[in-house]
Amino acid sequence: MELFKYMETYDYEQVVVCQDKESGLKAIIAIHDTTLGPALGGTRMWTYESEAAAFEDALRLAKGMTYKNAAAGLNLGGGKTVIIGDPRKDKNEALFRAFGRYIQGLNGRYITAEDVGTTVADMDLIHEETQYVTGVSPAFGSSGNPSPVTAFGVYRGMKAAAKEAFGTDSLEGKVIAVQGVGNVAYNLCRHLHEEGAKLIVTDINKEAVNRAVEEFGAKAVDINDIYSVDCDIYAPCALGATVNDDTIPQLKAKVIAGAANNQLKDTKHGDLIHEMGIVYAPDYVINAGGVINVADELYGYNAERAMKKVELIYDNVAKVIEISKRDGIPTYVAADRMAEERIETMRKSRSTFLQNGRHILGHRR
Numbered sequence: 001m002e003l004f005k006y007m008e009t010y011d012y013e014q015v016v017v018c019q020d021k022e023s024g025l026k027a028i029i030a031i032h033d034t035t036l037g038p039a040l041g042g043t044r045m046w047t048y049e050s051e052a053a054a055f056e057d058a059l060r061l062a063k064g065m066t067y068k069n070a071a072a073g074l075n076l077g078g079g080k081t082v083i084i085g086d087p088r089k090d091k092n093e094a095l096f097r098a099f100g101r102y103i104q105g106l107n108g109r110y111i112t113a114e115d116v117g118t119t120v121a122d123m124d125l126i127h128e129e130t131q132y133v134t135g136v137s138p139a140f141g142s143s144g145n146p147s148p149v150t151a152f153g154v155y156r157g158m159k160a161a162a163k164e165a166f167g168t169d170s171l172e173g174k175v176i177a178v179q180g181v182g183n184v185a186y187n188l189c190r191h192l193h194e195e196g197a198k199l200i201v202t203d204i205n206k207e208a209v210n211r212a213v214e215e216f217g218a219k220a221v222d223i224n225d226i227y228s229v230d231c232d233i234y235a236p237c238a239l240g241a242t243v244n245d246d247t248i249p250q251l252k253a254k255v256i257a258g259a260a261n262n263q264l265k266d267t268k269h270g271d272l273i274h275e276m277g278i279v280y281a282p283d284y285v286i287n288a289g290g291v292i293n294v295a296d297e298l299y300g301y302n303a304e305r306a307m308k309k310v311e312l313i314y315d316n317v318a319k320v321i322e323i324s325k326r327d328g329i330p331t332y333v334a335a336d337r338m339a340e341e342r343i344e345t346m347r348k349s350r351s352t353f354l355q356n357g358r359h360i361l362g363h364r365r
């Protein structure tokens with residue numbers, strides 16, 4: 001990857017590479033755009049095939065957060081971190097504290113939270129070193145684990161997409177294929193089960209599958225079979241790029257609505273599913289519940305206020321579908337336009353001079 005060329009093409013502001021030999025920390029903090037406010041986005045810990053793959057993931061996820069935060073109406077920019085390592089083996093106190101010090105060094109340009117491979121306990125360690133972390137233990141007045149709230153938002157957004165595809169937003173009796181039953185999807189399955197949906201699940205982690213089978217009567221399938229099962233809704237809730245050339249021809253679902261970030265491998269796949277008449281709830285619109293929840297901490301956390309905002313993901317998904325129908329464009333394009341319009345409007349309105357911080361007038365005596 002030619003880093004500067006990539007950054008220039010997609011207009012990234014900053015990439016910070018962090019290394020700490022003692023703890024084994026190898027982290028990449030990508031800040032995409034801070035027009036709307038400080039960049040807020042989670043920290044992913046994952047074993048990457050190569051450094052290039054880690055950079056690419058950090059960059060793609062950071063840009064996704066710019067759009068997610070903008071579309072959700074938050075006054076926040078987009079950023080993300082990836083820590084290269086195995087979350088089951090490579091975590092230690094020094095690693096997260098070293099990482100916290102790097103975040104503190106950015107002086108508020110970037111605020112972190114949980115993502116795949118990191119937990120509230122990890123955020124608590126980061127919090128020992130910096131205030132620029134959310135999703136910390138409720139004991140600190142924080143909002144804790146964002147996953148159940150993300151799940152509730154996905155559930156709300158899935159209902160809005162179902163309304164478009166099936167004429168009703170009831171999920172009772174609907175067959176829903178859930179890929180990955182981790183932190184978010186476990187809670188999503190609970191909502192779906194309570195509403196009377198029939199679940200088909202898969203995961204590389206057998207314990208996670210067994211839990212869904214036992215608690216929600218889900219049917220388990222092999223990881224490669226989840227795309228082709230007979231279902232109404234496909235819910236990608238593992239990692240990204242699962243809507244691609246190989247999987248699209250297998251899909252029988254009329255709706256794609258799930259928690260994973262970057263679900264479309266490429267934009268052309270969003271065009272293709274649109275042409276096929278599949279209702280796609282854009283990933284960053286439907287999975288914004290977690291970031292809406294942690295962002296509320298910045299105002300002094302109020303769970304009731306945060307949940308009210310998360311409920312509105314139903315309306316946001318419905319709005320994107322409306323724009324898509326009105327303008328004859330795929331939903332992912334409609335969502336991008338909605339986010340970009342907000343960023344551009346704010347960028348222009350901020351060109352008015354405001355006396356804050358150090359500037360030329362600061363030299364007057």
Ligand SMILES: NC(=O)c1ccc[n+]([C@@H]2O[C@H](COP(=O)([O-])OP(=O)(O)OC[C@H]3O[C@@H](n4cnc5c(N)ncnc54)[C@H](O)[C@@H]3O)[C@@H](O)[C@H]2O)c1
Binds near residue numbers: 114146183260261
């Ligand atoms: N946690 C949040 O609040 C939040 C918010 C927004 C978006 N997301 C996104 O949602 C997705 C899930 O997040 P999470 O926090 O539940 O993560 P998680 O790690 O708890 O769950 C992911 C699950 O997917 C499984 N998995 C991985 N590869 C798989 C594969 N090839 N096939 C089937 N299963 C596979 C894992 O074993 C795991 O159980 C991620 O893409 C994440 O970025 C999470």
Ligand SMILES: CC(C)C[C@H](N)C(=O)O
Binds near residue numbers: 115287
């Ligand atoms: C800020 C976090 C809750 C971020 C979350 N992992 C997301 O992708 O939205």
